Amino acid sequence: MSVSVNKLTKLYGEQRALDEISFKANPGGILGFLGPNGAGKTTTMKILTCYLSQTSGSATVCGHDVTTDSLAVRKLVGYLPEHNPLYKDMYLREYLAFAAGANRVENAKSRIKELIEVTGLGRESHKRIGALSKGYRQRVGLAQAMLHDPKVLILDEPTSGLDPNQLAEIRSLIKKLGQEKTVIFSTHIMQEVQALCDRVIIIDRGKLVADDPIEKLKRRLSGDRSLLVAFDKLADPQKLRSIPGVARVETNPEGFSYRLYLDAKADPRAEVFRFAVQNELVLLGMQAEDLSVEEVFRALTNSNAGSKATV
Structure with missing residues (x-):
C-alpha cells in the first residue's frame, strides 16, 4: 500500500478543513482527487507531503508516517503544487540541477537530460524560467517533481495552462507514470479525470462523499x-x-x-x-x-448529507 489515510482531521480554529477522511492509494493506478474550492483537497495533499501537520488521524506513505518519519516520506514523494513555485531568474537547466542537488539525485546530468526530453522541454531548455509560458512552467514543475524518481506523485492541477497539443503529451506521460507509480491527481477539468483516472475520490466540506471507480460511480x-x-x-x-x-x-x-x-x-x-x-x-x-464525471461531481457535492454517499 503506497498511501494510507486514516480518519485524517485538520482544524483551523473552529473550522474543520478535514473531517476524519480515510482512503488508500495503490501503486499502478491514478487516483482522481476532486472537490469544490475549499473542500480540503490541497490541505490533504500538503499533509501527505509533510508541509502541514494534521490535528488528528494518521497518514503513511510506503509505510512511513508523515508525522514521525517525515524525512523518509519526502524522499518518496514528488509534488507539483497548484501554484507552481519556481525560481524565475534561474535558467531551466540550472533550476533542475539545483533541485537535483537538493534531492541528492545520482547521475543528475543524465537524469535532467532524460526529463527534459520526457516532458518536452528541449526547445525551451536554454531559457530563463521567467521567459517561459505558463504551460512550459507547468512542465518544469512536473520535471522537478519527477527528478528523484519518487514512488508517489502528487499532482495538483498539473494540466493547467497547457494548449491542446501539450495537454495530449502530458496526459500520455501521466498515464505512463500511473502504470508503475502511485499517482494522486487533483484537477477541476472533468474531462481529464475521465481520460486519466482509474478511481475517484470526492470530498466536500472536509468530508469524504465518494470513493469508487468512475464507472461504478456513474452506475x-x-x-x-x-x-x-x-x-x-x-x-x-x-x-x-x-x-x-x-x-x-x-x-x-x-x-x-x-x-x-x-x-x-x-x-x-x-x-x-x-x-x-x-x-x-x-x-x-x-x-x-451516460452520466459525465461532471454530473456525478455536481450530484455529490450539491447534496452532501455530511457523510460518505450511499447513492
Whole structure:
C-alpha cells in the first residue's frame, strides 16, 4: 500500500478543513482527487507531503508516517503544487540541477537530460524560467517533481495552462507514470479525470462523499438508465413502450427522436432494431446515455448529507 489515510482531521480554529477522511492509494493506478474550492483537497495533499501537520488521524506513505518519519516520506514523494513555485531568474537547466542537488539525485546530468526530453522541454531548455509560458512552467514543475524518481506523485492541477497539443503529451506521460507509480491527481477539468483516472475520490466540506471507480460511480448515480433513438419518421410511442425492457418513453416534439427509459439491467437495443424493421422505420441513431464525471461531481457535492454517499 503506497498511501494510507486514516480518519485524517485538520482544524483551523473552529473550522474543520478535514473531517476524519480515510482512503488508500495503490501503486499502478491514478487516483482522481476532486472537490469544490475549499473542500480540503490541497490541505490533504500538503499533509501527505509533510508541509502541514494534521490535528488528528494518521497518514503513511510506503509505510512511513508523515508525522514521525517525515524525512523518509519526502524522499518518496514528488509534488507539483497548484501554484507552481519556481525560481524565475534561474535558467531551466540550472533550476533542475539545483533541485537535483537538493534531492541528492545520482547521475543528475543524465537524469535532467532524460526529463527534459520526457516532458518536452528541449526547445525551451536554454531559457530563463521567467521567459517561459505558463504551460512550459507547468512542465518544469512536473520535471522537478519527477527528478528523484519518487514512488508517489502528487499532482495538483498539473494540466493547467497547457494548449491542446501539450495537454495530449502530458496526459500520455501521466498515464505512463500511473502504470508503475502511485499517482494522486487533483484537477477541476472533468474531462481529464475521465481520460486519466482509474478511481475517484470526492470530498466536500472536509468530508469524504465518494470513493469508487468512475464507472461504478456513474452506475450508482444514474438511477434511470436511458437509450436515445432516432428514426426517419414518427413512431408510435405506445408501441415503443411495449418493447421488453422499456419502462417509459419521452418524445422529442421537434423531431423523430425518443428517449427510452429502461428497466434495471435491461438492454433492449436488439429489440429496438426489430421494432424499426417491423414498423418500416429507418433507425438513424441509437445511443446509451451516460452520466459525465461532471454530473456525478455536481450530484455529490450539491447534496452532501455530511457523510460518505450511499447513492
